[in-house]
């Protein structure tokens with residue numbers, strides 16, 4: 089729609105966009121309010137630091153919190169080196185050949201694979217094939233795989249935002265390609281990479297399907313002490329409390345409480361991403 | 374200083390440089406002029422092997438810089454680029470501090486900190502920037518004006534002690550005052566360096582250069598002293614171009 093001198097720009101598109109935005113926000117706030125309101129009775133400091141007792145009708149969700157945190161760390165350890173390495177290879181070194189084109193196509197397609205498929209793949213490869221059992225390690229590897237496509241794509245985007253003039257400037261001084269990437273390209277891409285990393289991890293932290301068969305346990309009395317042990321995780325705990333528990337009505341506040349904690353955790357991760365991006369933006373620009 | 378023999382360059386199947394033979398003199402300023410797209414930048418970037426990263430380039434012929442066979446795959450391209458520095462059309466300081474920008478080339482060469490400080494100051498002085506930035510060496514280089522940024526890029530280039538400096542339209546993104554400063558700087562630098570500069574501005578070529586190469590459609594049409602090119606060109610094409618009939 090082109091505004092002309094004699095006609096005022098029609099407000100319709102603007103109102104339409106505004107309505108859409110408000111609607112989305114309305115749903116979001118509705119969900120958040122509902123969860124925190126219902127979960128409020130269960131939320132307390134003890135809820136965060138106690139083990140569940142009495143068939144999970146009492147006590148807290150400490151093992152699930154610790155489990156999710158450890159699982160997220162494990163996912164990071166698995167996904168970061170491969171994901172960032174792969175993105176650097178694709179964007180900085182790889183020529184445009186049929187091979188790199190097919191790698192890119194594969195990555196795009198992997199991003200669309202439903203997470204339950206990753207769960208089954210993890211079960212087949214890590215739990216059974218590599219004999220890692222249902223464990224933190226297997227689940228971390230599975231979630232790592234799940235995060236890779238997203239991580240590679242966002243890292244590549246971040247590397248693409250670094251102007252070629254920067255690379256040429258360094259190369260013209262006699263820097264090797266490796267030095268150029270290490271000293272010039274990566275520092276500039278780090279805010280983008282960090283944001284992408286954190287967002288992909290926070291997405292992985294909320295996943296249930298991939299850990300269903302690979303390591304999450306309904307109820308264990310302890311936090312995992314080594315990567316070969318099973319663990320409790322917040323999303324899985326929530327799923328169990330709201331669908332599989334024998335007295336669902338009784339644990340309902342706990343389910344909402346768990347949801348509130350999970351949302352808060354994910355929110356904190358996203359907040360970190362925002363802060364990192366802001367800090368770097370104001371730093372040298 | 375630079376000998377170019379029978380140089381041909383192709384991007385894919387398109388020939389961009391056609392049998393170029395040139396001998397560029399040491400400690401002189403040589404200007405490359407010619408209409409847009411005639412291959413000036415391409416020729417310049419061949420001299421420090423900047424085409425290495427471009428896919429589908431084919432180069433034939435020989436280039437010798439200070440007894441180095443530039444085009445040979447055995448040549449250490451990083452050593453070569455330290456000898457043959459380059460200043461780009463758009464100022465491209467790294468998003469680091471002013472100091473870091475100049476120090477970077479020294480750091481990757483493993484200079485000691487004290488030595489680096491000394492060379493940074495010296496290079497900034499040589500590029501007429503020191504007085505303007507001495508109180509803010511650790512501030513981001515991106516806060517400098519365009520002209521200052523370009524002088525910083527020159528400082529960064531001379532910090533690694535090149536013998537040759539290639540400049541690709543170094544003033545085309547700058548205002549007249551900054552341009553004047555850079556031209557003055559080039560006049561100073563010619564004492565210590567061999568300079569090859571691409572320019573679209575004939576007046577600039579006359580002001581700063583000793584020799585001028587006129588290129589047209591990938592060929593060197595005329596190469597002579599700047600005075601000869603602009604006062605008494607021997608080729609019809611050159612005459613028309615320097616008189617501003619096309620380009």
Ligand SMILES: Nc1ncnc2c1ncn2[C@@H]1O[C@H](COP(=O)(O)OP(=O)(O)OP(=O)(O)O)[C@@H](O)[C@H]1O
Nearest residue numbers: 384389407408409410411412413414415416427573
């Ligand atoms: N990477 C590339 N791939 C294919 N063709 C290229 C590439 N770089 C340059 N060319 C072509 O080579 C020719 C010469 O380009 P070049 O940049 O050297 O011209 P120039 O004389 O510097 O022009 P200008 O004065 O506009 O900067 C042009 O026709 C251009 O389209």
Ligand SMILES: [Mg+2]
Nearest residue numbers: 413414415541
């Ligand atoms: Mg050019």
